[in-house]
Amino acid sequence: MPDYIQLLESKLSPNQKQALNAMTDVARARGITVFLTGGAVRDIVSGASVRDLDITVQANPLKFKKDLEKAGFAITGEHEPSQTVYLRFDKQARVEISASRTENFPKPARPEYKPAGILEDLRRRDFTANAMALSLNEGSWGLMLDPLNGMADISSRQLRLVGNYGFLEDPVRMVRATRLISRTGWEMEERTKARYDNAKSEGVISAITAVQRGYELEEIAYEEEPLQVMKALETEGWMEHLSPAWNSRSVDAQGLERLHERLVQLLMAGLHPDPSAAQFRLLTAKLSSSHLAALKRLFVRSDLLKQAQALDEDAKKILQQISAKDAAKPSQLWKLLHSAKQDAVLWLFFTGKGVTIQNRFENFFTKWPEARQKIPNAILQDMRILPDVEGYAELLDKLTFAFMDGELPNEEAIRKFAEPYSPPAPPPPVIVRRARAVKRVVDPKGKAKGKKAAKKAEEAAEEISLAAEANGVAPGPVAELAAASPTAKAAGGKGASAKTVVAEPLAAKSVSKAPTKVAEKPGASKQVAKAEALPAKAAAPEKKKPESSKLAAGKPVAKGASGAKNGSKSTTVIKTAKVTKKANGAVKSGAKASHTEATSRTKKPAKSSARTHVSAKPAHKAVTRKTSAFSAKKVGKHAVKPAAKKATAPSRKKSSTKPVMKSKGKASAKTSGKKKSGR
Numbered sequence: 001m002p003d004y005i006q007l008l009e010s011k012l013s014p015n016q017k018q019a020l021n022a023m024t025d026v027a028r029a030r031g032i033t034v035f036l037t038g039g040a041v042r043d044i045v046s047g048a049s050v051r052d053l054d055i056t057v058q059a060n061p062l063k064f065k066k067d068l069e070k071a072g073f074a075i076t077g078e079h080e081p082s083q084t085v086y087l088r089f090d091k092q093a094r095v096e097i098s099a100s101r102t103e104n105f106p107k108p109a110r111p112e113y114k115p116a117g118i119l120e121d122l123r124r125r126d127f128t129a130n131a132m133a134l135s136l137n138e139g140s141w142g143l144m145l146d147p148l149n150g151m152a153d154i155s156s157r158q159l160r161l162v163g164n165y166g167f168l169e170d171p172v173r174m175v176r177a178t179r180l181i182s183r184t185g186w187e188m189e190e191r192t193k194a195r196y197d198n199a200k201s202e203g204v205i206s207a208i209t210a211v212q213r214g215y216e217l218e219e220i221a222y223e224e225e226p227l228q229v230m231k232a233l234e235t236e237g238w239m240e241h242l243s244p245a246w247n248s249r250s251v252d253a254q255g256l257e258r259l260h261e262r263l264v265q266l267l268m269a270g271l272h273p274d275p276s277a278a279q280f281r282l283l284t285a286k287l288s289s290s291h292l293a294a295l296k297r298l299f300v301r302s303d304l305l306k307q308a309q310a311l312d313e314d315a316k317k318i319l320q321q322i323s324a325k326d327a328a329k330p331s332q333l334w335k336l337l338h339s340a341k342q343d344a345v346l347w348l349f350f351t352g353k354g355v356t357i358q359n360r361f362e363n364f365f366t367k368w369p370e371a372r373q374k375i376p377n378a379i380l381q382d383m384r385i386l387p388d389v390e391g392y393a394e395l396l397d398k399l400t401f402a403f404m405d406g407e408l409p410n411e412e413a414i415r416k417f418a419e420p421y422s423p424p425a426p427p428p429p430v431i432v433r434r435a436r437a438v439k440r441v442v443d444p445k446g447k448a449k450g451k452k453a454a455k456k457a458e459e460a461a462e463e464i465s466l467a468a469e470a471n472g473v474a475p476g477p478v479a480e481l482a483a484a485s486p487t488a489k490a491a492g493g494k495g496a497s498a499k500t501v502v503a504e505p506l507a508a509k510s511v512s513k514a515p516t517k518v519a520e521k522p523g524a525s526k527q528v529a530k531a532e533a534l535p536a537k538a539a540a541p542e543k544k545k546p547e548s549s550k551l552a553a554g555k556p557v558a559k560g561a562s563g564a565k566n567g568s569k570s571t572t573v574i575k576t577a578k579v580t581k582k583a584n585g586a587v588k589s590g591a592k593a594s595h596t597e598a599t600s601r602t603k604k605p606a607k608s609s610a611r612t613h614v615s616a617k618p619a620h621k622a623v624t625r626k627t628s629a630f631s632a633k634k635v636g637k638h639a640v641k642p643a644a645k646k647a648t649a650p651s652r653k654k655s656s657t658k659p660v661m662k663s664k665g666k667a668s669a670k671t672s673g674k675k676k677s678g679r
Contacts, residue, residue, distance in 0.1 A: 003142075004044075004134055004142045004143075004144055005141065005142035007044050007045070008020075008036075008044065008134070008142065011043070011044045011047075011050055012044075012050055013050070013092070013093070013272055014272075015089065015090055015092040015093045015272070016050060016053060016092075016093045018072075018089065018090065018093070019053060019073075019089035019090070019093040019095055020036070020053060020136070022071040022072055022073070022089065023053075023055055023068075023071070023073075023095065023097070023136075024136045025071065026064065026067050026068060026071050027057055027136075028137075028138065029067070030059070030064060030067070032057050032058060032059045033057065033058045033118070033137050034055060034056070034057050034136045034137060035055070035056045035057075035100075035118055035133040035134065035135055035136060035137075035145070036053065036054070036055060036056075036133065036134040036136055037054050037055070037056045037121075037122070037130075037132070037133040037134075038054030038056075038125070038130050039051070039052070039054055039130060040052065040053050040054050041054075041132045041133060041134055042129045042130055042132065042150075042154065044134075045132070045151065045154055046129075046154050046184070048184065049224070051094070051222055051224075052093075052094040052095065052096060052222070053093065053094070053095045053096070054096050054098075055095060055096065055097040055098070056097075056098055056099070056100050056118065056121060056133065057097060057098075057099060057100065058099070058100050058115075058117065058118065059099060060083045060099050061083060061084070061085045061097045061098065061099060062078065062080065062083055062085060065078075065085060068085070068087060068097075072089060072090065073087040073088070073089050073095065074087065074088045074089070074091075074303070075087060076088050076301045076302055076303040077300045077301040077302060079211065079300070081113060082098060082099075082101070082111075082113055083098060083099035083101070083113070084096065084097070084098040084099075085097050085098075086300065086301045088303050091307075091341070092272070092274055092342070094222075094303075099115060100115070100116055100117060100118050100120070100121035101113045101114055101115055101116055101120075101121060101124070102114050102116040102120050102121070102124050103124045103170075105169035105170065107207075108168060108169060108170070108171055108204050108207040109170055109171055109172065109207040109208050109209055109212065111169075111170070118133060118145065119145070119147055122145065122147055122148065123147060123148065123162065124162070125162055126161070126162060126166055126170070126173045126176060127150075127153075127159050127160060127161060127162060127173075127176075127177070127180075128148045128149065128150040128153045128160045128161075128162060129150045129153050129154050129159065129160075130150070131146075131147070131148045131150050131162055132144065132145065132146045132150045132151070133145040148162060153189070157184070157185070157186045157187070158186055158187050158188065158189045158192075159177055159180060159181065159186055159187070159188045159189060159192055160188075160189040160191075160192050161173075161189075161191075161192045161195060164195070165195075166195070167195050167196055167198075167199035167204070168195075168199055168202075168204055171199065171204040171205045171206075171207050171208055172208045172212045172216065174196060174199060174200060174205060174236075174238070175205075175208075175216050175233065175238045175242070176216075177192075177196060178232055178233055178236050178238060179216075179219065179220075179223070179229055179232070179233065181232070182225075182228055182229045182232035182233075183223060183224070183225070183229060200236075205237075205238065205241050206241060208241065210298060211300055213241075213242050213243070213298055214298030214299045214300050215300050216242055217242050217243055217246070217295065217298055217299070218299050218300065218301060218304060220233075220283070221276050221277075221279050221280040221283060221304060222276045222304075226256070226279050226283055227248060227251055227253060227256055227283070230247070230248050230251070230283070231248050234247055234248060243294075243295055243298070245287065245288070245291035245294070245295070246283075246284070246287060246291065246295055249286070250283075250284060250285070250286040250287040251282065251283050251284075251285065251286065252282045252283075252285035252286065255282045255285065255350075256279065256282045256283070258350065259275065259278055259279065259282060259346075259350050260275075262346060262349045262350050263275050263346060265349075265365055266342075266345065266346060266349065268365075269364060269365055269368055269369075270338070270368070271337065271338065271342055271345060271346075272342060273342035273343045273345060273346040274307075274342065274343050275343070275346060276304060276307075276343075277304060277307035277308040277311055277343050277347075278308075278311065278343060278346055278347050278350065280304060280305075280308045281308050281311065307343060310344075311343065311344060311347040312347075314340075314341050314343075314344030314347070315344050315347045315348040315351065315352075317340075317344075318336075318337075318340050318341075318344055318345060318348050319348060319352065319357065321336055321340070322336065322356075322357065322360050323356065327360070329404070329405050330363055330364070330367040330368070330371075330404040330405060331400075331401035331402075331404045331405050333360055333363065333364055334364060334367075334368055334401070334404065337364060349361055367404050368400075368404065370403075371400045371401075371403035371404040372400055374403045375396060375399050375400065375403070376411070376414055379411060379414055379415065379418070380395075380418060383415065383418055383419070383421075383422040384422055384423050384425070385418060385421050385422055385423075389421065389423060391421055392421070395418060395421045398417075399414075399417070399418070402417060
């Protein structure tokens with residue numbers, strides 16, 4: 001089932017659409033049902049061009065002619081017995097509106113009319129192809145009515161009579177059949193052909209009325225191939241009954257052919273002239289004035305004759321406008337020809353013989369298609385100017401005119417011209433990033449090491465904090481450094497606060513209370529992290545205490561306790577080795593060991609601030625300090641001997657808690673004793 005609403009939109013010309021909408025508005029305002037019927041529906045379904053619009057209403061259109069005139073229709077004729085009004089809308093669309101009715105023929109060509117519904121109106125028509133209707137009413141727009149199966153006859157391209165006595169009741173139907181067959185190339189259905197031959201042989205054609213004769217003669221001028229139709233009517237003998245003086249011999253055949261060539265050019269350029277008036281001038285070119293006057297008196301509609309007489313005057317006006325300076329540019333010529341009367345433009349193009357006129361029309365036919373093809377769709381898309389943007393059609397017309405006049409030579413000019421129509425760029429998309437899953441370190445055996453590494457890092461941080469407290473240094477920065485280390489974050493699983501500690505050289509103001517770890521696990525010499533110290537500003541005196549008992553017990557030695565009793569100068573030289581740092585893939589850097597010699601004479605030991613350096617290696621490996629032999633030779637008997645490398649390392653918990661606390665306690669006791677002795 002075809003979409004008839006879409007066919008109405010695609011097959012009708014813009015002017016015909018406007019006429020149809022205006023007609024439906026008038027009918028709805030008066031509460032009248034309205035249908036598109038007859039030849040218009042046949043042409044829409046068959047794919048032919050729609051020549052005129054046949055409208056059927058269930059009312060008398062003669063009673064609301066004023067409403068039609070207010071809607072923009074011009075009344076060109078009327079037939080009161082059949083309640084038919086002939087209209088023209090905007091000088092382009094021809095419309096015929098009639099009341100739905102039934103017809104009864106007591107005599108040939110003498111019908112009696114009665115009001116009826118739309119289905120009865122369709123059944124009284126001539127052929128099944130013309131007995132269809134499309135609803136134009138609200139709620140049923142586009143509904144097809146086909147009570148006599150006219151769609152099948154259109155598909156088979158044949159004419160079929162609605163009634164068995166159609167040609168005898170109304171003989172003018174034989175003229176219509178000949179005209180339709182000549183235009184469409186269809187054939188009459190077998191029974192219809194037999195009835196046609198019988199009616200022709202009986203000579204019932206002589207019963208047609210003057211109104212029917214004038215209507216059929218005028219229809220010849222509205223045909224697309226009028227000369228072909230006229231010759232077909234002559235062959236059947238119908239022209240002798242319609243108008244004996246008007247035949248194919250009175251036609252300017254060459255001029256008619258040239259007119260059709262000009263018409264095709266204008267149609268391709270976007271103009272839609274009505275050629276009927278120009279065709280009538282050429283169809284009657286060789287007809288005498290008396291015969292022409294008699295022919296004009298037969299016409300039911302007056303608009304064709306008025307348009308034919310006004311062609312010369314309208315063409316002169318257009319010629320003056322084209323020759324003026326206002327039409328010097330191609331775009332100005334284009335606007336002028338589209339705003340002028342289309343049938344007058346066709347007549348000027350056909351009759352104009354001057355070089356100027358022909359050159360102007362040649363530019364019109366060549367510049368317009370080329371300019372339309374130059375529209376840069378890629379640039380418009382890049383500027384976000386799409387068909388749904390407001391003013392898109394207006395921009396296309398302006399671009400076309402600019403290209404016609406050569407005002408846009410490059411891409412920069414095009415972008416500048418189209419910039420006002422470019423919508424703002426859309427906001428950037430919001431990207432929601434998902435948190436990465438923390439990977440746990442797995443050894444070759446498949447055991448997870450994340451929790452162990454986290455536990456060791458926490459223990460190492462605890463040792464650092466306790467050592468810093470013992471030395472009088474705030475533990476906050478060191479602990480935070482250990483927790484924030486990239487290596488620590490990468491080593492453990494979820495919720496790990498500190499996995500490893502990054503080594504950092506820190507400057508110490510005093511080393512009097514700094515505990516020294518001398519224990520080391522056997523076989524771990526290659527993985528020992530060596531501490532690095534910056535030069536101290538003031539070294540505190542160091543007291544020496546016998547180490548034998550503490551070494552035997554496996555405890556760290558607290559340096560700087562013995563030398564202070566005698567009040568003698570004490571010198572301690574601490575040699576620190578290179579420190580290897582590994583934090584978040586940093587490059588290995590080594591620092592040369594520095595020798596620091598500090599000498600002080602104080603009755604009261606100075607408070608020291610020592611910042612401890614811890615290796616980025618795993619926290620369970622002990623940190624050792626070596627006393628250089630060079631410093632021992634220099635200070636003589638006051639030197640501190642280096643601790644044994646192979647001393648047994650204490651357990652992690654003991655080395656991180658108890659030795660530091662004891663060292664702190666002893667140091668505080670000796671300090672208090674010195675205070676008393678000094679007093």
